[in-house]
Amino acid sequence: MAARIRYIEAVRQGLQSSMRSDPSVIVLGEDVRYGGPFGATKGLADEFGKGRILDTPISEATVMGMATGAAATGLRPIVEIMFVDFATLAMDQLVNHAAKLGFMTGGLLRVPLTVRVQGGVSGRFGAHHSQSLEAWFLHTPGLKVVAPAFPGDAARLLEVAIADDNPVVYMEHRGLYWTKGEVTGNEPASGSVVRRRGDHVTIVSYSRMVHHALAAADTLAADGIGCEVIDLRWLAPLDLEPAVASLRRTGRAVVAHEAVTTGGVGAEVVARLQAARGIRTRAPIARVGAPFAPVGAAPELEDAFVPGSGDIVGAVRGLLGEAPPRTDGQKGGRT
Amino acid sequence: MIPDLPADRLTDYLRRMLVIRRFEEGLIELAGEYAVGHFHVYIGQEATGVPALAQLEPGDVGFTTHRNHGHLLARGTDPAAMFAEILGKETGTNRGKGGTLHIASLENGFPTTSAATGGCTPLATGAAFAFSRLGRDRVSVCLFGDGALEEGTFHESINIAALESLPVIYLCENNSLEALGQKANEYPSSTMAAAPLTDLAAAFKVPTITVDGTDTGAVHDAMATAVGRARGGGGPTFIEALTVRWPGSRPIWPQLLTGPTDLSYAWDPSAIPADYAVWHAEQDGLLRYVRELLSAGVLTPDEALAMDEQVKDRIERGVRFALDSPYPPVASALESVYA
Numbered sequence: 146m147a148a149r150i151r152y153i154e155a156v157r158q159g160l161q162s163s164m165r166s167d168p169s170v171i172v173l174g175e176d177v178r179y180g181g182p183f184g185a186t187k188g189l190a191d192e193f194g195k196g197r198i199l200d201t202p203i204s205e206a207t208v209m210g211m212a213t214g215a216a217a218t219g220l221r222p223i224v225e226i227m228f229v230d231f232a233t234l235a236m237d238q239l240v241n242h243a244a245k246l247g248f249m250t251g252g253l254l255r256v257p258l259t260v261r262v263q264g265g266v267s268g269r270f271g272a273h274h275s276q277s278l279e280a281w282f283l284h285t286p287g288l289k290v291v292a293p294a295f296p297g298d299a300a301r302l303l304e305v306a307i308a309d310d311n312p313v314v315y316m317e318h319r320g321l322y323w324t325k326g327e328v329t330g331n332e333p334a335s336g337s338v339v340r341r342r343g344d345h346v347t348i349v350s351y352s353r354m355v356h357h358a359l360a361a362a363d364t365l366a367a368d369g370i371g372c373e374v375i376d377l378r379w380l381a382p383l384d385l386e387p388a389v390a391s392l393r394r395t396g397r398a399v400v401a402h403e404a405v406t407t408g409g410v411g412a413e414v415v416a417r418l419q420a421a422r423g424i425r426t427r428a429p430i431a432r433v434g435a436p437f438a439p440v441g442a443a444p445e446l447e448d449a450f451v452p453g454s455g456d457i458v459g460a461v462r463g464l465l466g467e468a469p470p471r472t473d474g475q476k477g478g479r480t
Numbered sequence: 481m482i483p484d485l486p487a488d489r490l491t492d493y494l495r496r497m498l499v500i501r502r503f504e505e506g507l508i509e510l511a512g513e514y515a516v517g518h519f520h521v522y523i524g525q526e527a528t529g530v531p532a533l534a535q536l537e538p539g540d541v542g543f544t545t546h547r548n549h550g551h552l553l554a555r556g557t558d559p560a561a562m563f564a565e566i567l568g569k570e571t572g573t574n575r576g577k578g579g580t581l582h583i584a585s586l587e588n589g590f591p592t593t594s595a596a597t598g599g600c601t602p603l604a605t606g607a608a609f610a611f612s613r614l615g616r617d618r619v620s621v622c623l624f625g626d627g628a629l630e631e632g633t634f635h636e637s638i639n640i641a642a643l644e645s646l647p648v649i650y651l652c653e654n655n656s657l658e659a660l661g662q663k664a665n666e667y668p669s670s671t672m673a674a675a676p677l678t679d680l681a682a683a684f685k686v687p688t689i690t691v692d693g694t695d696t697g698a699v700h701d702a703m704a705t706a707v708g709r710a711r712g713g714g715g716p717t718f719i720e721a722l723t724v725r726w727p728g729s730r731p732i733w734p735q736l737l738t739g740p741t742d743l744s745y746a747w748d749p750s751a752i753p754a755d756y757a758v759w760h761a762e763q764d765g766l767l768r769y770v771r772e773l774l775s776a777g778v779l780t781p782d783e784a785l786a787m788d789e790q791v792k793d794r795i796e797r798g799v800r801f802a803l804d805s806p807y808p809p810v811a812s813a814l815e816s817v818y819a
Contacts, residue, residue: 171613196613202643207636210602214620215610217591217603218541238633241596242603250584251575252816254591286817310819 147297147329153322155296156185156261159303160223164193167221170307173199173208174225174261181225183263183322209235209260213243213312216258223307228274229264229316236281243312244287258312259303265353265403266435266451267320271442277352277404277435282314283380283413290380292316294355296326298378305334318353318403336384339391343371346461347391347398349414351377354401354433354452361457372461380410388414389421396427397464401457406434431460481697482772483531490778491787493696496534497526497766498791500550501741503559504728506795507549507566508736514803516566519580521728522550523738527765528653528693528721529554529623531700535707536621541589541607543600544623546581547653548593551623555588559795563802571805575812598631600624601650605637608648608716619647619710626654629672629680638716642684647710649703650686650718652677653693655725681718693721694765696772724763738764743788746770747781 180187212222306313362372400411504521533554565572581595604622678688706717
């Protein structure tokens with residue numbers, strides 16, 4: 146049986162194994178030599194030397210652009226943006242340059258860049274350190290986006306992201322860092338996976354919300370309601386085949402994420418599910434996500450903002466006619 | 481002054497300058513007849529771009545900005561492929577997917593052109609970072625106008641280059657002086673409280689050189705100093721090259737304001753027309769370089785004219801090639817989104 150390690154350790158393992166196998170893999174970020182705020186890069190400078198672990202000034206725009214330029218000229222850089230909220234500072238380089246260089250040069254250039262970001266609501270950090278901005282990246286042709294939910298995927302998909310010849314935004318959830326799981330090395334490199342089988346309702350999710358979906362499925366199973374839980378893992382490219390296959394059987398689906406519902410990944414997923422062949426839903430597909438507001442720092446405000454398993458349970462019951470369905474994209478009631 | 485180089489290198493510099501001048505004149509002419517879209521021409525800055533870039537070695541890279549044609553041509557990019565790219569043809573440098581604002585030529589050391597002002601500074605710094613980490617004896621040149629200094633990325637980039645002693649040269653072509661044909665307060669190209677601009681680099685303890693951008697020899701020497709420092713592990717250099725802004729962009733200034741350049745202005749002052757006489761007599765770095773080559777005995781007027789005819793012919797063939805080339809297949813609009 147494979148060892149159970151923490152998510153943050155799995156991230157470090159993915160970095161370490163990639164750096165061992167490819168000397169052109171280099172890490173750039175703020176405080177990365179000392180491990181960063183959560184220890185993801187701890188020990189790497191000792192093993193690989195300071196030349197491969199660059200502690201940068203607090204200059205996200207330029208660090209992103211430097212990594213892009215370095216990726217175009219022979220390195221395979223990994224940029225750590227300490228909080229995804231500060232990827233906003235680097236969007237010109239990421240969106241206008243890293244994502245487009247291959248296309249704009251007619252395929253001449255490759256940009257094998259990995260951007261590690263962490264985010265999500267956890268620990269009362271307030272509105273500048275709690276966002277889930279994946280929809281911004283998903284909206285950009287040329288970027289790949291991956292959001293692992295379990296340590297096994299955290300390690301494996303980071304290796305896959307680093308080995309990819311495209312810019313990949315690798316999204317960690319801070320609230321998962323201390324969760325444990327197996328790392329086998331046999332996790333599938335691409336596509337989404339079914340985490341739990343069930344016949345009544347399909348729940349599509351990613352990142353930490355997968356854990357809430359599984360908890361919701363446990364709760365609902367006690368009432369004889371079977372939920373099939375799909376973990377998307379990759380948001381770009383988006384693999385909805387397992388979700389479509391599931392929805393064909395169940396006829397009911399909830400798409401759940403922690404990001405603000407409006408304009409979120411869920412909107413894209415719902416639209417594609419509705420349009421898929423052979424889909425006849427018994428109820429409109431429901432979305433669970435955060436309300437259209439920044440998150441407040443106070444515990445009561447943060448709790449009121451962040452969607453959880455109770456919201457998914459409420460949405461499933463709504464689809465089954467046990468409660469009024471919530472399809473308006475707002476956070477459902479908590480149980 | 482002329483650079484301290486063998487005669488064949490000196491005339492090669494002139495040939496490259498003429499390629500740029502005739503290319504841009506040809507483009508303005510082409511834009512009068514065909515839907516070319518917008519572009520920014522490099523006329524008046526040839527005596528900066530050529531001596532700065534023609535001395536680079538294979539493997540050295542440049543990251544350039546919207547006024548990019550001269551930079552690419554200075555290192556030998558094929559004018560025909562550039563015309564084709566500007567016209568959006570399949571045979572263009574980027575297969576029609578970049579256009580004037582994104583021309584790339586890997587074999588000539590231009591991974592990309594960034595059309596975001598200040599966009600190329602982090603990219604060039606990153607290439608220098610890659611060279612330093614890969615142990616390659618290469619330099620990276622960041623090419624930009626004075627306007628790019630108004631973006632934050634310049635200051636972030638030069639800070640990191642200084643901290644890491646990276647082999648990068650920041651070449652600022654300050655063309656904001658006395659723009660030709662510009663009315664007072666019309667389209668100011670630079671809005672910067674700092675003066676001189678070299679103060680911005682000096683604050684990061686980066687060596688600076690200010691040079692007359694119409695003086696081929698001075699630019700050559702400044703660049704040679706910077707390249708030597710970069711290759712020797714001495715870190716970055718900031719060069720400010722001062723040029724007069726020739727009014728060349730479409731659609732704002734689409735006309736060939738000073739007319740097609742007549743090389744005889746260099747040796748026959750009486751031929752210079754009254755309009756923009758100061759430009760032809762003093763401010764045009766290309767004509768200045770011709771005068772310097774003539775007085776140094778490197779070149780005769782007849783040789784200059786013969787070279788010019790060859791260049792004009794090459795440019796004409798380039799235009800024809802571009803016009804005759806097919807547009808890219810529509811299906812390619814969705815290709816190369818991912819590697």
